[in-house]
Amino acid sequence: MSKLMTMTRAVERFVPDGCSVLMGAALESLIPFAAGHEIIRQRRKGLTLIGPISDILFDQLIGAGCVSRVVAAWVGNVSAGLAHSYRRAVESNTPHPIQIEDHSNFTLALGLLAGSLGAPFIPTKTLLGTDLLSGNPAFRLSSETGTGRPLAYVRAITPDIAILQVQRSDGDGHAHCWGNLGVSEEGGLASRGVILVAEEVVPSEVILSDPNRVLLPSSKVMAVVHEPWGAHPSPVQGFYGRDHRFYEEYHAASRTTEGFDRWLEAWVMDVKDRAAYITRVRKDRLDRLKPAQRRMAAPVDYGY
Amino acid sequence: MSKLMTMTRAVERFVPDGCSVLMGAALESLIPFAAGHEIIRQRRKGLTLIGPISDILFDQLIGAGCVSRVVAAWVGNVSAGLAHSYRRAVESNTPHPIQIEDHSNFTLALGLLAGSLGAPFIPTKTLLGTDLLSGNPAFRLSSETGTGRPLAYVRAITPDIAILQVQRSDGDGHAHCWGNLGVSEEGGLASRGVILVAEEVVPSEVILSDPNRVLLPSSKVMAVVHEPWGAHPSPVQGFYGRDHRFYEEYHAASRTTEGFDRWLEAWVMDVKDRAAYITRVRKDRLDRLKPAQRRMAAPVDYGY
Amino acid sequence: MAARSINTQYTAQEVMVTAAARQIRDGELVFVGMRLPLLAFALAKRTHAPRAIGLFECGLMRDEPAPELLYTMSDPPNICGAIWSTRMINLMGMLQQGAVQIGIIGGAEVDRFGNVNTSYIGARGRPTVKLPGSGGAADIASLAGRLLVMMQHQRHRFKERVDYVTSPGFGEGGDWRERVGLPGGGPIAIITTLGMLSFDPETKEALLASYHPGVSPDEICRQTGWSLRVSPTIHETMPPTEEELALIRSYDPQGFWTRP
């Protein structure tokens, strides 16, 4: 049956206060900003944010006061530098204190992989001797039987919900996603449920014509939200490029609490949905992000 | 640089006596029979065969006397029943005794996944209490810290060489593969090197037009062998179906040692290469396995 | 399996497929073994469980049975129309997560507590018969919420204790599964060419629950290698309906799996 619904409804139903949310699983692309902004508009509280890096989205949610805990390898602004709201929360408890569970990209991915396998942990040699391991509940120090060589056991990470941006989906949650995948696959599988945010909603035949490109099983999908430009200012391969200037502008605006509040008012609180946001970004600006050229994948024949 | 070479050369260079070889990684499809037959013709000895199930290929290599050890979850004839040469080797040491490391499909996959991650093991709850775990060097019994719940640690499996059949590859070893993947990806990554057997060799632009469909990094690939019908009698999606009758015929023929030897003479020793094999199978028989209908994957645009 | 026609209307295999299909609930994730289990999944989809989803260890998920008879789960017709074509480990991971409600496997030997042997008959070191092994069956038996085992019912296959436990049932009975740490629920039924066995909720011993039309409980006990206890609720297995038979035969017109 169709799982299509509005972003408002999807966030209302599947992102309650205090839940843990995986976002930004692909890294700098396919970041579900539309979902993050709706979470802010619905004034969620006490969320645990989970993600390898988070190119300003986590900073916005932290600044808006939605977050009590961050499980991540990196929180900042990839092209512009530090994350000001994140700094204020950690350095001066503004708007309120947050807990941090530090990871590296590899250990976050291993934790999600363990979750996707239903395994309690996966052992690794990365981070041995670093301060990331010390007093971190995400890890347990052990050693290899026989050799006695040290190992770090990375505990399984199982988010309540993963919000994944994809290029196209059908109404049941069969979706195609391409470009760098980061931890999208294991992250979705490790989560109790998945919200798909799709640039395009297409008939099932389109998706099922290429089952190898399907991102994850529809049985995991709770909601499918049709949200064109849902990842702006991050890129979506084949649909739009990265709006680098937007990251610079956010970086400058969020330098002070007041500046951040004004930015949030203008770009989130004062726009009722993604359609209104797109209007605010302005068509000519979005047009410049559209592909200059199509680059089609070679045909594939599943025939028999 | 191009890694294209004949099957004869690839087996000479990369499948020495005594090495461990992963084959049949996709399960019942994409089984590299052409490679297996060349291994038999070159009279390899003391091989360790690694694979989840092996739909008669392992049986042929065992009967031919190439094998000293089998690491597998299942060895038989999927549509026809038991594997006669495998039975003779285990039950009556004919042609000579072999060692068996028993796995389930999941534990074989976990061992290869651990190998692909450079991790010493991955913990699991499958097989607890079964005879597969008892006295099996592939596993170590442990328990979860805190809960004390039992766990089986599956040791990493790192084959010397993986032989993978694919639909198409370029000369450098960038390859596209579709259909059920089984353990092809983690198996190739866990191995020290990979021999690709391709139905088609295409220009690099074809493969690189769709980097998400690339099976594994070309840095792992030692050789690319262009071998049409290389997987017969197993199926290759989009190229040919499964020759069910061939499996029945092999099953009947291999019931006795003499019958197996006659079969081996006729289908392997007496044919100098895959081209000769194809001629022996006969064109009309192969034509009946060709797709009746094309079923094209939906277009994908990587443009920017 | 050897052909064994209970009467002229349907074969034992057709009764087995029907009985197995009826154990699948609508909307469930079903880990499907080859041969008869595959037909049981297809039948359930077409009758009472249209929203059931099938998982295949080769790396496939389907919400529609393949349009034609499969000799193996990797046959090309099983890939086209799949809702996911992926790596085996992803499906086995879902199984270990506890997301798969029911699994169906076959076996060569089974014992009083539902343990299945598909590995070694006789001593492991020097077996009289080397069977193919687990494949994914031992994982399904370890991890699925409920397990169905489909077997040819012959005295030498139904043993007090199997020579080798490949796919775990209830081990030595009672709380054995909890003790050894198996998360799955274990077998709910052994569906045979003669009848159906269920399990005592306390002792986990197999009990004769039903006998197929034309088969007597006595015959079943004679074909069982231990003194088979009979369930207080023993009854005749409900035979396939005309609709069920028609569907089974539409999938297996030559009777490759169901009229051997």
Add this chain to the structure above:
Amino acid sequence: MAARSINTQYTAQEVMVTAAARQIRDGELVFVGMRLPLLAFALAKRTHAPRAIGLFECGLMRDEPAPELLYTMSDPPNICGAIWSTRMINLMGMLQQGAVQIGIIGGAEVDRFGNVNTSYIGARGRPTVKLPGSGGAADIASLAGRLLVMMQHQRHRFKERVDYVTSPGFGEGGDWRERVGLPGGGPIAIITTLGMLSFDPETKEALLASYHPGVSPDEICRQTGWSLRVSPTIHETMPPTEEELALIRSYDPQGFWTRP
């Protein structure tokens, strides 16, 4: 990084990119960080290491640098022409297997033994500056065969001991890496805006190996927060050739990364 023109011909960043590129050998797998490391990889590919392959933690492998400047490694031009677009775990797995010969990262703070801090300045509980964190840098530093660290050379960033070890260098020196169990070889050089530091093979202490044109060893020592020992083989850093400069500027025409 703050602009710092050594002379009118080239910037400190251009010297750094050139010095880093020269450490990459032909045919090597290179785990590439963003910004200057990315330019170093591109430069090496175009000069002495045409067969080097780049790994990007977002899930990409490339044997050709992207045709245009990247602001992030997930920018669309980095996907097109990639030789593999996959899951991060596959690339990190290759790194842990020991398949990656060299990695290049940046840092905010570094110490006498090459340990890098990109997490907390001041106390972890209540830092004066919260930095973004590891990303993949700590994994590259833990697991790559050789490591290059690219840093802005300022006294407050070059500390006797970093406040927090994010990406491990040689810890407390000597055989620390073996003791804690890190498989990677550790840093071979810290390439800074002023010069290059290498490591004593025994003590693993950082030594001043070269000074960039127009910079004096004394100035570098003044900008270093510990008494920096000078290598017996100290020399002037070989400046970029015209060809190298042309290539760097063809990738970064606006000087977004190299003329800040």
